[in-house]
Amino acid sequence: MSADLPFQNVAIIGLGLLGGSLGQAVRAHLPGATTRGYDADPAVRVRARELGLADTIADTAAEAVTGADLVILCVPVGAMGKAAREIAGSLSPDVVISDVGSSKHAVAVALAAELPGFAVIPAHPVAGTERSGPDAGFASLFHNRWCIVTPPADVDAAKLARLVAFWKALGANVETMDAAHHDLVLAVTSHLPHLIAYTIVGTASDLEDVTQSEVIKYSAGGFRDFTRIAASDPTMWRDVFLSNREAVLEMLQRFSEDLTALQKAIRVGDGEQLFDHFTRTRAVRRSIIEEGQDDARPDFGRSDHNGGVGG
Amino acid sequence: MSADLPFQNVAIIGLGLLGGSLGQAVRAHLPGATTRGYDADPAVRVRARELGLADTIADTAAEAVTGADLVILCVPVGAMGKAAREIAGSLSPDVVISDVGSSKHAVAVALAAELPGFAVIPAHPVAGTERSGPDAGFASLFHNRWCIVTPPADVDAAKLARLVAFWKALGANVETMDAAHHDLVLAVTSHLPHLIAYTIVGTASDLEDVTQSEVIKYSAGGFRDFTRIAASDPTMWRDVFLSNREAVLEMLQRFSEDLTALQKAIRVGDGEQLFDHFTRTRAVRRSIIEEGQDDARPDFGRSDHNGGVGG
Numbered sequence: 270m271s272a273d274l275p276f277q278n279v280a281i282i283g284l285g286l287l288g289g290s291l292g293q294a295v296r297a298h299l300p301g302a303t304t305r306g307y308d309a310d311p312a313v314r315v316r317a318r319e320l321g322l323a324d325t326i327a328d329t330a331a332e333a334v335t336g337a338d339l340v341i342l343c344v345p346v347g348a349m350g351k352a353a354r355e356i357a358g359s360l361s362p363d364v365v366i367s368d369v370g371s372s373k374h375a376v377a378v379a380l381a382a383e384l385p386g387f388a389v390i391p392a393h394p395v396a397g398t399e400r401s402g403p404d405a406g407f408a409s410l411f412h413n414r415w416c417i418v419t420p421p422a423d424v425d426a427a428k429l430a431r432l433v434a435f436w437k438a439l440g441a442n443v444e445t446m447d448a449a450h451h452d453l454v455l456a457v458t459s460h461l462p463h464l465i466a467y468t469i470v471g472t473a474s475d476l477e478d479v480t481q482s483e484v485i486k487y488s489a490g491g492f493r494d495f496t497r498i499a500a501s502d503p504t505m506w507r508d509v510f511l512s513n514r515e516a517v518l519e520m521l522q523r524f525s526e527d528l529t530a531l532q533k534a535i536r537v538g539d540g541e542q543l544f545d546h547f548t549r550t551r552a553v554r555r556s557i558i559e560e561g562q563d564d565a566r567p568d569f570g571r572s573d574h575n576g577g578v579g580g
Numbered sequence: 581m582s583a584d585l586p587f588q589n590v591a592i593i594g595l596g597l598l599g600g601s602l603g604q605a606v607r608a609h610l611p612g613a614t615t616r617g618y619d620a621d622p623a624v625r626v627r628a629r630e631l632g633l634a635d636t637i638a639d640t641a642a643e644a645v646t647g648a649d650l651v652i653l654c655v656p657v658g659a660m661g662k663a664a665r666e667i668a669g670s671l672s673p674d675v676v677i678s679d680v681g682s683s684k685h686a687v688a689v690a691l692a693a694e695l696p697g698f699a700v701i702p703a704h705p706v707a708g709t710e711r712s713g714p715d716a717g718f719a720s721l722f723h724n725r726w727c728i729v730t731p732p733a734d735v736d737a738a739k740l741a742r743l744v745a746f747w748k749a750l751g752a753n754v755e756t757m758d759a760a761h762h763d764l765v766l767a768v769t770s771h772l773p774h775l776i777a778y779t780i781v782g783t784a785s786d787l788e789d790v791t792q793s794e795v796i797k798y799s800a801g802g803f804r805d806f807t808r809i810a811a812s813d814p815t816m817w818r819d820v821f822l823s824n825r826e827a828v829l830e831m832l833q834r835f836s837e838d839l840t841a842l843q844k845a846i847r848v849g850d851g852e853q854l855f856d857h858f859t860r861t862r863a864v865r866r867s868i869i870e871e872g873q874d875d876a877r878p879d880f881g882r883s884d885h886n887g888g889v890g891g
Contacts, residue, residue, distance in 0.1 A: 347851075371801075395801045398878035399865070405878070415797055444797070454794045457784050459801025464846075465776055466802070468839045470861040472831070473768050475838075483765045485867045486726055486755070490682075490706045490770025491777070491809050493874045498802050500865035503858035510846045510854055520783070521843055525836075527786075528779045532832055535775075535821045540658075543821055547814035550781040554710070554811035556796045563804045567709035567716070569880040 274301050275431040275438065276365070280337035282330055282352050284308040284317045285502070286397060287369045288343030289406030292323040294439045297408040307333035308403070309344075316403045331359040339435065342368040342380075347508035349376050353383035360387060365428050367392045371455060371505070373419040373448035375512035381421070388428050392418045393451065394441055395459070401502035412440035413561055417455075419448040456516035460509055461524060463498050464517065467506070470499040585612050586742040586749065587676070591648035593641055593663050595619040595628045596813070597708060598680045599654030600717030603634040605750045608719040618644035619714070620655075627714045642670035650746065653679040653691075658819035660687050664694035671698060676739050678703045682766060682816070684730040684759035686823035692732070699739050703729045704762065705752055706770070712813035723751035724872055728766075730759040767827035771820055772835060774809055775828065778817070781810040 279295055281288045284306050292304050306323030307330045308314050318326045327333035334340050334356045344352050349370060360366070366389045370376045373391050380389045396414035398405065416436040420429050433443045446454075473484045473492060484492065510517055534542040557563045564570045590606055592599045595617050603615050617634030618641045619625050629637045638644035645651050645667045655663050660681060671677070677700045681687045684702050691700045707725035709716065727747040731740050744754045757765075784795045784803060795803065821828055845853040868874045875881045 395798050400878045414800055417798070454790050454798055455801055457787060457790055458795055458798040458803040461783075462780060462802035462806055464842060465780060465839070466805075467858055467861050468842055469773060469776060469835055470864050471857055472772075472835045472838045474860065474864060476768060476834070479765050479768055481867075484769055485864070485871050485873060487706050487728070487765055487769040488868050488873050489725055490766060491773035492769040493868050494805055494809060495773055495776075496861070496865040496868055496874070497880065498805060499858075499861040501858075501862075503855050503862065506858050507851045507854040511849055511851055514846055514849070517846060518843065521839075523787070524780055524783045525839070527783045528776070528832075528836070531775060531779055532829065535825055535828060538822055538825070540818050540822055543818040544814050546782055547778055547810075547812075547817050549785065550778050550807075550810040551812075551814065553781050553785060553796070554807040556792075557799050557804050557807055560796050562796060562799050563807070564882045566883070567711050569808065569875075569882050571875045571880050572877070 274299060275434040276339035277302055278337045278339070279304045280334040280340040281306045281323055281343055282308075282333060282340065282356065283343035283348075284313050284322050284326075284403050285343065286401050286405040287394070287410075288341075289317065289320070289322045289403050290408065290410035291341060291343060291369070291406075291439075292317075293406060293408035294411055296324075298438050298440065299435075305333045305337065313403050320403060322403060322406070330355040334364070335359050336361060338364055339432070340364055340366050342366070342370070345502075345505045345508040346370040346372055346376055346512045347504075350379040350383055353380050357384055360384070364388070365390055365432055367432055369394055371459065371509045372513035373417075373451045377419065377421065377448050388425055390418060390420050390424060390429060390432050391448065392416055392432065392436065393455070394436065395455075396441075397501075399497050399500040401505070409440065411436070414441055416441040416443050417451050418443060418445045419451050420445060452513050452516045453519075456513060456520045460513055460517045461520045463501065463506055464510065464521065465524070466495040466497075466499040469495050585610060586745040587650035588613055589648045589650070590615045591645040591651040592617045592634055592654055593619075593644060593651065593667065594654035594659075595624050595633050595637075595714050596654065597712050597716040598705070598721075599652075600628065600631070600633045600714045601719065601721035602652060602654060602680070602717075602750075603628075604717060604719035605722055607635075609749050609751065610746075616644045616648065624714050631714060633714060633717070641666040645675070646670050647672060649675055650743070651675055651677050653677070653681070656813075656816045656819040657681040657683055657687055657823045658815075661690040661694055664691050668695055671695070675699070676701055676743055678743055680705055681823075682770065682820045683824035684728075684762045688730065688732065688759050699736055701729060701731050701735060701740060701743050702759065703727055703743065703747065704766070705747070706766075707752075708812075710808050710811045712816070720751065722747070725752055727752040727754050728762050729754060729756045730762050731756060763824050763827045764830075767824060767831045771824055771828045772831045774812065774817055775821065775832065776835070777806040777808075777810040780806050
């Protein structure tokens with residue numbers, strides 16, 4: 270291993286938005302490292318070769334991980350166990366196994382069960398777009414985004430440090446926390462927002478008295494914002510909700526209580542309560558922009574220079 | 581009146597995001613017309629003069645509308661009646677009175693009550709950003725956005741045609757419909773999305789087991805999208821919910837039923853139902869982009885080139 274490189278040979282299993290971005294990010298930021306990629310879908314492997322998403326695209330997962338000192342599983346959370354089984358017999362003893370899944374307790378359990386004796390250190394880069402597939406990725410995806418690492422209690426400190434260094438080299442900020450807390454935090458900052466967006470886009474599609482054409486034409490009143498995250502990968506999100514069920518249901522319960530309170534304020538005409546609530550939520554946006562976690566321009570800097578919230 | 585100009589003298593009452601944009605849009609697109617602006621807040625009038633939001637900034641609403649052939653009320657929906665009372669005695673008999681409010685039945689009733697005998701033709705440009713105030717506007721706000729005009733049954737056809745021509749001259753597409761249907765359509769494309777966004781941002785702010793700092797740091801997982809519309813003007817939105825109560829509560833009921841169905845699918849582990857729902861909602865985004873109602877780039881084209889939906 271080179272003195273400068275946290276890992277020399279990186280295997281990437283799954284070459285969609287995250288895996289493809291990872292391959293390109295390693296090439297851009299860790300030019301001394303080699304990457305080997307694999308995807309279960311033969312068509313994705315063909316496209317990954319055309320795009321050069323990794324130095325080599327292997328035809329089996331086992332081949333991809335042979336000789337790797339870091340393996341990152343970039344498959345839907347529900348497919349982690351299967352992916353781990355496919356590579357278990359071909360891993361080097363000192364390898365670090367990590368992943369990019371959006372729920373962490375379920376992944377930690379699945380990987381530990383399939384890979385006893387190996388150093389499994391789950392992680393979750395909080396980054397992405399609504400696109401998916403091998404054409405969706407780009408090298409700067411992780412810049413200034415947070416990567417949450419959820420090491421097990423008995424983690425090898427040196428290996429953890431190398432994984433942290435790896436993500437920092439790709440431009441990410443790194444935080445460590447336990448898997449259960451990660452799942453609670455992401456339930457509110459990511460999983461619940463997606464569930465709500467998926468719901469409202471479905472609601473708007475099913476109306477009889479408002480046509481689909483009207484919903485689309487007048488979407489700049491706010492609705493269009495929700496359609497972006499409701500366009501995210503269905504397999505990935507099915508697995509997120511099934512694997513982080515308890516935390517999602519807990520956050521959903523709180524959301525429903527708050528929604529009922531605002532519903533009642535509307536019904537009884539309590540303008541003061543509405544005004545106070547809407548004033549308080551305004552401050553959160555300012556904090557997010559101050560912390561560099563969103564575009565400071567109005568309307569996310571949309572190209573039409575206008576848009577989202579005319580009412 | 582010039583042959584080319586639908587209106588010669590345009591009075592704009594209220595100089596926030598919408599009123600200020602309107603003044604700038606008239607100057608850019610109808611250079612032969614003159615504009616006179618007024619805002620109830622003296623500080624806004626000072627700023628409006630500095631920014632040149634209208635050719636003249638009057639010190640009373642009555643003065644602003646004197647001699648105008650078009651008056652556009654750009655005040656919160658709940659302030660429409662009061663604004664109408666202030667101008668009633670100073671209007672020219674042939675004037676067209678319109679507005680930009682986000683609910684239309686309540687506005688039509690309020691304006692008809694205060695301005696008997698005048699041609700009141702309510703309208704709603706579905707355009708805006710999360711910003712508010714006199715500094716927030718810009719001349720191109722209405723480009724390629726829809727303006728919904730809700731004429732009363734006894735509308736003067738020539739006056740309606742001039743109002744439609746006015747909005748088209750500012751770059752908008754124009755649709756006419758009755759006020760009740762407008763209120764139903766906007767309840768789903770704008771009012772419900774805002775209510776949901778305001779709710780979830782409030783929910784995320786009130787948690788004990790997840791800190792506010794964590795919510796902000798990991799907001800790129802999806803939450804940050806909601807904070808944009810939850811940063812919208814509290815007064816405006818209080819008035820929207822109070823004035824379009826029935827339609828908002830109706831849409832909220834449907835949303836809650838759909839959310840309960842997805843909640844149950846998560847609880848019982850029905851991955852197929854989740855997958856089917858998430859696949860269906862994906863198509864709506866494509867239609868919105870095809871119709872030119874949103875930025876086609878991933879993540880709204882945010883400047884960080886990454887972001888919103890890493891899970």
